[in-house]
Amino acid sequence: MFRRHGLSVFAVVIAAFILLPVIVIASYALQADGALWQHLLDTVLNEYLVNSLLLLLGVGMGVLLLGVPTAWLTSMCSFPGRRWLSWALLLPLAMPAYIIAYTYTGLLDFAGPVQTWIRDLTGLGYGDYWFFEIRSLGGAIVMMSLVLYPYVYLMARAAFLEQSVSSIEVGCSLGYSRWRAMWSLALPMARPAIITGLSLALMETLADYGTVQYFGVSTFTTGIFRTFYGYGDTAAAAQLAASLLAFVMLLVLLERYSRRRARYHSAAESRARADLIPLMGSKAFVAVVLCTAPLMFGFIIPVTQLLLWAVFEAESLGWDFVSLAWNSFSLAFLAAIIVVALAIILSYAKRTKPIKPVRTVIAMAGFGYALPGTIIAIGVLIPLAWADHSLIALFENFGWDNPGLILSGSLVALLFAYTVRFLAVALGSVQSGLEKIKPSLDHAGRSMGHSPLAILRKIHVPLMRTSILTAVLIVFVDVLKELPATLILRPFNFNTMAVRAYELASDERLVDAAPASIMIVLVGLIPVLMLHASISRRRPH
Amino acid sequence: MNLINKLILSAVTASLLSVTTAQAGDIVNVYSARKEALIKPLLDEFSATTGVKVNLITGKADALLKRLQVEGSATPADLFITSDVGRLHRAKEAGVLKPVALPLLEMAIPQALRDSENYWYGLTLRARPIIYAKDRVDVAQLSTYEALAEAQWQDRVCLRSSQNVYNQSLVAATMDAIGTEATQSWMEGMVNNLAKSPSGGDTDQLKAVAAGVCDVTIANTYYLARLINSSKPSDQAVASKLAVFWPNQQGPGAIGRGAHFNVSGAGFTKYGKNPEQAQALLEYLASVPAQAWYADINNEYPVVAGVEISQALKGFGDYKMDPIDLEILGQNNRQAVQLMDRAGWK
Numbered sequence: 064m065f066r067r068h069g070l071s072v073f074a075v076v077i078a079a080f081i082l083l084p085v086i087v088i089a090s091y092a093l094q095a096d097g098a099l100w101q102h103l104l105d106t107v108l109n110e111y112l113v114n115s116l117l118l119l120l121g122v123g124m125g126v127l128l129l130g131v132p133t134a135w136l137t138s139m140c141s142f143p144g145r146r147w148l149s150w151a152l153l154l155p156l157a158m159p160a161y162i163i164a165y166t167y168t169g170l171l172d173f174a175g176p177v178q179t180w181i182r183d184l185t186g187l188g189y190g191d192y193w194f195f196e197i198r199s200l201g202g203a204i205v206m207m208s209l210v211l212y213p214y215v216y217l218m219a220r221a222a223f224l225e226q227s228v229s230s231i232e233v234g235c236s237l238g239y240s241r242w243r244a245m246w247s248l249a250l251p252m253a254r255p256a257i258i259t260g261l262s263l264a265l266m267e268t269l270a271d272y273g274t275v276q277y278f279g280v281s282t283f284t285t286g287i288f289r290t291f292y293g294y295g296d297t298a299a300a301a302q303l304a305a306s307l308l309a310f311v312m313l314l315v316l317l318e319r320y321s322r323r324r325a326r327y328h329s330a331a332e333s334r335a336r337a338d339l340i341p342l343m344g345s346k347a348f349v350a351v352v353l354c355t356a357p358l359m360f361g362f363i364i365p366v367t368q369l370l371l372w373a374v375f376e377a378e379s380l381g382w383d384f385v386s387l388a389w390n391s392f393s394l395a396f397l398a399a400i401i402v403v404a405l406a407i408i409l410s411y412a413k414r415t416k417p418i419k420p421v422r423t424v425i426a427m428a429g430f431g432y433a434l435p436g437t438i439i440a441i442g443v444l445i446p447l448a449w450a451d452h453s454l455i456a457l458f459e460n461f462g463w464d465n466p467g468l469i470l471s472g473s474l475v476a477l478l479f480a481y482t483v484r485f486l487a488v489a490l491g492s493v494q495s496g497l498e499k500i501k502p503s504l505d506h507a508g509r510s511m512g513h514s515p516l517a518i519l520r521k522i523h524v525p526l527m528r529t530s531i532l533t534a535v536l537i538v539f540v541d542v543l544k545e546l547p548a549t550l551i552l553r554p555f556n557f558n559t560m561a562v563r564a565y566e567l568a569s570d571e572r573l574v575d576a577a578p579a580s581i582m583i584v585l586v587g588l589i590p591v592l593m594l595h596a597s598i599s600r601r602r603p604h
Numbered sequence: 605m606n607l608i609n610k611l612i613l614s615a616v617t618a619s620l621l622s623v624t625t626a627q628a629g630d631i632v633n634v635y636s637a638r639k640e641a642l643i644k645p646l647l648d649e650f651s652a653t654t655g656v657k658v659n660l661i662t663g664k665a666d667a668l669l670k671r672l673q674v675e676g677s678a679t680p681a682d683l684f685i686t687s688d689v690g691r692l693h694r695a696k697e698a699g700v701l702k703p704v705a706l707p708l709l710e711m712a713i714p715q716a717l718r719d720s721e722n723y724w725y726g727l728t729l730r731a732r733p734i735i736y737a738k739d740r741v742d743v744a745q746l747s748t749y750e751a752l753a754e755a756q757w758q759d760r761v762c763l764r765s766s767q768n769v770y771n772q773s774l775v776a777a778t779m780d781a782i783g784t785e786a787t788q789s790w791m792e793g794m795v796n797n798l799a800k801s802p803s804g805g806d807t808d809q810l811k812a813v814a815a816g817v818c819d820v821t822i823a824n825t826y827y828l829a830r831l832i833n834s835s836k837p838s839d840q841a842v843a844s845k846l847a848v849f850w851p852n853q854q855g856p857g858a859i860g861r862g863a864h865f866n867v868s869g870a871g872f873t874k875y876g877k878n879p880e881q882a883q884a885l886l887e888y889l890a891s892v893p894a895q896a897w898y899a900d901i902n903n904e905y906p907v908v909a910g911v912e913i914s915q916a917l918k919g920f921g922d923y924k925m926d927p928i929d930l931e932i933l934g935q936n937n938r939q940a941v942q943l944m945d946r947a948g949w950k
Binding site: 092102103106107168172173176178179189190198276277278279281285288289290291292294295376423437440441444445448449450451455465468469472550551553554555556557558562563566567569570571574584 | 633639640641642651658660661663664666667668669670674675676677678680694725765766767769772791801802803804805806807808811812815816817827836842937938941942945946950
């Protein structure tokens with residue numbers, strides 16, 4: 064029994080562990096009394112819901128508009144600057160949403176240099192002229208779209224690049240124009256990847272607290288924090304979080320249902336690249352503008368502003384920055400390896416034996432991504448502290464020294480929390496990579512007597528190298544930017560760059576937060592560049 | 605791959621090393637909701653003079669409180685430090701603190717600024733008066749917090765969000781002074797007078813007043829003092845347009861109760877393993893040099909008499925403070941947030 068289902072059982076056990084904090088939160092929710100709910104319902108909940116939905120809608124449109132056309136242009140067309148734009152478009156990924164929000168507020172707020180300059184120049188006072196109010200729902204949508212579109216871009220581009228060229232060529236030989244082929248073939252074929260990127264961006268949007276809180280936009284997540292911080296009511300906060308989760312589950316199920324019969328691996332053997340569509344004159348110009356705009360607003364402008372602050376105005380980080388950078392880097396690196404390894408095991412278990420229990424737990428294991436880090440941290444803390452207490456009791460039984468909180472008080476708690484929070488990211492990328500490999504390859508490997516593990520190692524991993532690297536990159540950068548869970552769960556005297564940037568920014572010293580923010584971006588660039596190097600080694604284009 | 609293997613190895617080693625944070629010995633473990641920059645220098649100074657090593661985790665008060673609760677009897681923490689009294693009270697209610705009588709501190713710190721049962725002690729005072737634009741507001745128009753609800757302030761008020769604990773404590777204190785209903789209609793009036801929807805921090809409200817978005821706000825004085833002391837011309841320009849008004853200074857009863865104050869403070873955890881070191885640290889934080897440091901570096905008012913305050917604070921003038929027992933702010937906190945929701949204070 065175990066021999067036949069060993070991998071499946073193993074996967075279910077792993078997924079159950081990862082689900083544990085989510086279950087803790089859900090069961091916590093059952094303890095809440097209805098009184099606070101009633102109060103929220105009577106007063107603020109309505110506004111929170113409307114704002115959250117508008118935010119989701121806005122960011123959803125934003126990331127699609129920024130991510131899909133740029134992915135198409137850089138993978139299918141040739142125009143000046145395409146090569147460096149194709150990786151530079153990833154750069155905003157390294158920028159945490161709360162930091163880009165602080166930065167643009169510093170620039171565009173009524174007290175910022177732009178508006179002050181307008182007032183000085185024209186002699187107008189505040190209110191005499193119209194200016195985009197950055198601290199608003201619209202501002203939050205723009206900020207989040209600018210830093211979250213790379214999820215869509217990355218996934219869509221990988222899909223376009225891995226699409227078998229022959230499908231498109233068949234389309235063209237049947238009389239489709241190139242553009243028609245894109246709309247009718249390439250885009251629908253890339254749909255799972257685009258949806259994966261979109262859902263990552265939207266889940267991140269739902270979990271965001273820093274940006275909306277700073278902009279004074281009350282969303283559902285603000286509500287969770289209000290019940291936790293304002294009312295000190297963990298159970299009610301857990302209840303709100305659980306309803307957020309239910310909403311996400313519903314969306315995921317709907318999307319699954321809508322493509323229940325579709326298959327996305329291609330039957331063709333040829334993985335040759337089509338010739339790029341050359342763009343000339345005004346078309347090339349439009350392409351360049353379309354691809355540089357997100358880069359400009361999502362990276363170059365905010366980074367320049369941060370650099371100016373860091374160099375000319377901020378208190379310098381001092382030698383502290385070496386340990387901060389090392390803590391951030393090693394933590395993110397370790398977490399990325401763990402999370403992606405787990406994602407590969409889970410996806411592979413599902414592929415070899417797509418039985419219902421496996422599919423269900425894997426689908427659920429990714430839900431942590433939609434939960435705010437603080438809530439996940441509590442969900443992690445409770446079972447780990449319980450395990451610690453049991454360990455301590457055990458040690459006392461044997462008359463040994465008290466080991467202390469070796470799980471909940473160490474980096475184990477942090478790594479666990481990152482796994483729960485970011486597994487969805489890795490799963491998305493790895494699964495969409497696996498989906499594109501034909502099952503017949505597995506059968507061939509089996510018939511040659513290879514074990515599933517050998518097939519994974521010899522066939523799948525090399526074929527989905529890009530997907531795996533993409534997963535590592537995104538988890539690395541996400542952990543680097545992660546704040547709320549890190550803040551609660553870190554051990555004594557352990558700081559990261561995100562923690563430092565947050566502490567200064569929340570003490571209303573935005574300018575002094577700039578050096579740490581810049582460091583986050585710079586360290587985040589390392590894997591972006593590594594990913595680029597690795598992909599371009601494989602594809603000379 | 606070799607490089608990657610090495611990286612993994614050293615990352616694992618680093619994480620294992622950080623696990624071995626000692627629990628006992630000549631150390632004291634602190635959970636602090638005060639930011640690292642606003643406490644670490646004092647802790648370092650304490651370590652240098654006493655030889656006691658201080659381990660620190662900073663974070664949001666409620667999150668640290670949750671961690672204390674979950675860790676229970678196994679918690680390594682000895683001291684819990686917060687930047688507002690509401691959270692100290694919440695920690696006391698949650699049963700994670702223990703009462704410790706410290707005769708030295710009971711003599712030095714006034715009764716209203718510490719817990720009546722010795723669960724926590726206030727360490728610094730933070731004033732939250734009205735701050736106004738000098739060129740657009742005639743001081744004679746200003747009188748009390750309550751008066752900011754009057755029609756003359758239509759579209760002239762900026763307020764920070766009600767998510768902010770300083771505002772929650774202000775409302776909690778007002779509830780005690782003028783009653784729940786009057787507090788709610790006061791807030792409704794102020795919300796009605798808002799020039800813009802609440803966003804940003806205290807400094808952002810100050811900048812908004814200076815830029816002409818609104819004419820008055822309510823903010824903690826150390827944010828204004830920080831702008832005054834800033835080396836940046838743009839900060840000084842903001843500060844030069846602003847002045848402090850101490851509300852509720854005269855009149856009968858609640859009207860003349862005095863300006864609103866809050867404390868940052870600390871309490872002993874119930875299951876702390878290093879009570880002596882924790883006591884030494886707390887006494888150090890209330891000592892004259894430490895109090896002078898708070899006053900000098902972060903422009904907070906000392907809780908101990910006879911400590912010199914900073915030039916900027918002196919410039920704000922003398923004031924009468926609301927003598928309310930600060931425990932009440934904690935007791936009223938939850939109801940205050942509900943009232944704010946009802947009044948539409950975002």
